[in-house]
Amino acid sequence: MAKSKILICRDIGEQAMALLRAQPDWELVVWPQDSPADAQWVLDNAPGSVGMVVTLGEKISEKVIDAAAVAGPELKVISTMSVGVDHVDLSAAAKRHIRIGYTPEVLTDAVADCSIMLALMASRCVTASQAMLRAGKWGSLGWGPYLFCGPQIGSGPTKKQSTVGFLGFGRISQATLVRMAAFGVTRCVYYNSGRVDRTAEDRALAAKLGLESVGRVELDELARSSDVLFTLVPGGKDTFHIVDEAFLRKMKKTAVLVNPGRGPIVDTDALVKALKEGWIWAAGLDVIEGEPNIPADHPLLHEPRCSIIPHIGSATIETRETMALLCAENLIGGLKEGKIGVEYTLA
């Protein structure tokens, strides 16, 4: 019997690949380099594939999905090693009844940890202070009473009120809130587009974390009241540039903006202006519009009040290995048992 063709757009590591290779009736076609698969290679190899393993680096467009249907058996499952699914054309997949496996939850702690790191890096002037160190200027500057000072995250010695804001209030936001509570934030505000009434849960969460309140607000209030704002909504057209010039102009001058979500949530040009003109204190970014093709002269890379890391929010060894295994299991479950362990379904 002919083997089923499985397109592996990225080698996802020893354990997960061993699991995939152990399927006797599968023929794996694997992108041979340790880099995102070339778009033309994906397109050329899509026809006849019944399953695909993808990562954020590959764009699974309608063209790819259509190409997969051109010859041989139909594509049934796309399994992505990510929580985000905006690199897959979901409506094109739905039209062809292709199911999607993804890897939420297992990365929640790692991304929440990283979000806190970015908030601290941005507020505590890590970019500027490291640039000074690397330029060999510490000796001439010495220790200064107010050198590289930034706003306190949380209540601090003055026991001030402090509000943490979340654009999107899913799993990662809530895990980040738990961490922020330990810094002594007093209030949490969030915006989500959902219609579900969370009042009772929010009250319970506030009580559990020792906060004055947790509650949904409109975008305007989110911008105005957040001392630290985390943007943790999915990517896509609904969230494109929610944080734009008008939003940034409403924020506090001492506010720290952290984007661990998706680059296009924040309008880059507006953020550059906001940092240069001091509308906000600083920004910490794990993601940025146009990534990964960020040239060395990108304006945000040269903003002393901006800390940028290259989309490594979930990058702990344990998390990535767990994501890879789940990605492989989702594909195997979907193709062999008709049941994807963790399946993404369109709302």
Ligand SMILES: O=CC(=O)O
């Ligand atoms: O951004 C990371 C992911 O979607 O897993």
